[in-house]
Amino acid sequence: MHITRLDATFAALAHSTRRAILARLTSGEASVTELAAPFRMSQPAISKHLKVLERAGLISRGRDAQRRPRRLEARRLAEATRWLERYRRFWEGNYRRLDALLEALKTKEP
Amino acid sequence: MGTLKVTTPSDREIEMTRVFDAPRRLVWDAYTKPDLIRQWLLGPPGWSMPVCDIDLRVGGKYRYVWRNDSDGTEMGMGGVYREIRAPERLVTTERFDQAWYQGEGVGTLVLLEQGGRTTLTLTMLYESREAREAVLKTGMEQGVAASYDRLAELVAAASRKR
DSSP states (O other), rough: HHHHHHHHHHHHHSSSHHHHHHHTTTTBBBHHHHHHHHGGGHHHHHHHHHHHHTTTSSSEEEEEETTEEEOOOHHHHHHHHHHHHHHHHHHHHEEEEHHHHHHHHHHHHH | OOOEEOOHHHHHTEEEEEEEEEHHHHHHHHHHHHHHHHOOOSSSEEEEEEEEOOOOOOOOEEEEEEEEEETTOOEEEEEEEEEEEETTTEEEEESSOOOSSOOEEEEEEEEEEEEEEEEEEEEEESHHHHHHHHHHHHSSSSOOOHHHHHHHHHHOOOOOOO
């Protein structure tokens, strides 16, 4: 994945509202009104976030011309999370060893 | 014990959270004593840690070198202790010998103890978004494609955070 594309994806993910929007979209497509409902935000504010997500390729628009539902582009998100997942696995390996070490230290204590 | 969570709270940070079934002074020791660090901070299988020098005082330096025992490749990093509050908070700078990224990273380790268990939160702050990306991309591990299930879980975890 090209670095600037990854940057755009991570930049888009670096906001709690946008992550919440993506989390909502994992359970199916939704219109702007439906997406705005849980956030107590104006539709223009939500639309701004949607634009960022769309530019990053994380969401796209459905065919229904009236609702213009947004849907998750899972493939792009998978590319971004794959890097996180690699990093996570690397550290998880270390932390499993640390678990074992801590167990040994605990038994040594009086 | 708990599984490790990795999130990106801002575009220059990586945050790791994990629970350990031990009091925090033991986790603190494991993070600050060379003979203990050497036993776990090793990275991929087949690597050892021939150098682990620590001068644990504010302004003191630390230096780690790992070696791939099969081909002799070495990888080194080091930095300075900026803040030391045993056994709960440790702030260090870090810089790798092989410049994966520009400049320094700053790591903040926070240990919270509850009922004999310790929640570790390690936040790495980099000088730029590009530097953070470079760190995420370091080829320490063979890639494993995330399943869509895990994907949903990661996003949900990230959004619960705030």
